[in-house]
Amino acid sequence: MTAPLTPPPPPHEPSPHGSWPSAPGGYPGVAASHVTYGQDGPGMRTELREAAVVTVLVALAGVLLGLLWVWLAPRVPLVGDVVDGDWVVYFKDTEGEQAIGVDGIFTLLALAFGAVSALAAFVLRRRGSVPLVVALALGGLLGSVVAWRLGVWLGSVDDVLAQAKAAGKGATFSAPLKLGAKGALLAWPVAALAVHLGLMALFGPRDVEGYGHGQQGPYPKPYDAPPS
Secondary structure (H helix, E strand, O other): OOOOOOOOOOOOOOOOOOOOOEOOOOOEOOOHHHOOOOOOOOOHHHHHHHHHHHHHHHHHHHHHHHHHHHHHOOOOEEEEEEEOOEEEEEEOOOOOOHHHHHHHHHHHHHHHHHHHHHHHHHHHHOOOOHHHHHHHHHHHHHHHHHHHHHHHHHOOOOOHHHHHHHHOOOOEEEOOOOOOOHHHHHHHHHHHHHHHHHHHHHHOOOOOOOOOOOOOOOOOOOOOOOOO
8 A cells, every 4th residue: 555645835935954946047946048137238348349439439529529629719909019119919899799709619619519419428328337427528638639730729829929010010910829717628528427427316227135246137026925
């Protein structure tokens, strides 16, 4: 006479060892096909390589900013005159706002370039990271310096007195292009960081609570023990 076979425990009941049955996915009572893991990022080495590329591209965009600055910046009028036999140069309009406009045009262009660079980085990357943020800030600062030096070089005058003599006494000519407010160099990186932060807050990936940081649903529903 054979002993009666012990029927297997019904589904969702604890095993004889006091623990709930585990599925291949590693979570109690949940099949592996129902567990979705989030992306933890491409890796630090890849992020650093991408950050280096972003830094170089953003800095090179400073060439375009410099060209636009030279083209759009107002000209500061100067006048040459002879005083006691010596040529002197002075502003034609001492109360003019052309010099302020030169700094203002640079600042506005830098803000626009910062916003565009942050938007491009967000669209291509779709994920925030410390290397990317540093790349936007550093690239924006380098791009501002490139634009500033390029604009000054293109708008420079070898000899202001010689230009005044060539124009003639009392004639008006343009002053060399220069950036009076050096704080405008920070407009690009500040705008890039602000826009990128806003885009990440509005449209960036979300971390939801689950079985690990960065994982996204669907998540296994907690198992409730059957009533005894």
